[in-house]
Amino acid sequence: MLQRTHSPEETKALARQWIAAHPTIKLWFLKGDLGAGKTCFVKGIATFFGSPENQVKSPTFSFIEVHDNWVHVDLYRLQEEDVFLNQELEEHLQAGRTLFIEWPQRLLSWQNRPHAEIQFTHQGETERELKLTLLS
Numbered sequence: 670m671l672q673r674t675h676s677p678e679e680t681k682a683l684a685r686q687w688i689a690a691h692p693t694i695k696l697w698f699l700k701g702d703l704g705a706g707k708t709c710f711v712k713g714i715a716t717f718f719g720s721p722e723n724q725v726k727s728p729t730f731s732f733i734e735v736h737d738n739w740v741h742v743d744l745y746r747l748q749e750e751d752v753f754l755n756q757e758l759e760e761h762l763q764a765g766r767t768l769f770i771e772w773p774q775r776l777l778s779w780q781n782r783p784h785a786e787i788q789f790t791h792q793g794e795t796e797r798e799l800k801l802t803l804l805s
């Protein structure tokens with residue numbers, strides 16, 4: 670599925686729409702350059718799950734931000750795959766939480782799991798292309 674958005678608000682609205690349309694998907698990979706809108710998308714997700722949007726930050730010291738029933742992960746600064754991090758993510762999935770992972774390319778051993786992938790691409794100052802692919 671391919672969509673263009675023209676503002677951060679539109680990206681957040683699209684996030685809510687796509688999450689609502691795929692309630693059984695618990696693993697979401699968010700790919701794209703810095704500034705492409707991945708964290709903005711997660712802010713839209715926060716509203717969907719009833720969490721305050723201002724709690725969504727780009728984690729600098731921790732890779733994982735746990736909310737009630739969903740988890741925001743940003744692996745931009747992860748140097749190499751880490752068994753403890755893998756284990757922690759695994760536990761969140763077991764607990765029924767939905768995971769949204771920025772820079773999922775860093776998790777080599779997770780690439781073959783069923784997930785939804787969204788590729789974010791800059792199209793201009795305030796225009797972004799979002800491509801949703803379901804991989805099983």
Ligand code: ADP
Nearest residue numbers: 674675676677680703704705706707708709795
């Ligand atoms: P990433 O997490 O991919 O590095 P962010 O979501 O942190 O990117 O940053 C996206 C930036 O682009 C924000 O400053 C946001 O306000 C801006 N922006 C402008 N237009 C859009 C759009 N259509 N969708 C998402 N973000 C946008």
Ligand code: MG
Nearest residue numbers: 707708727771
């Ligand atoms: Mg980000």
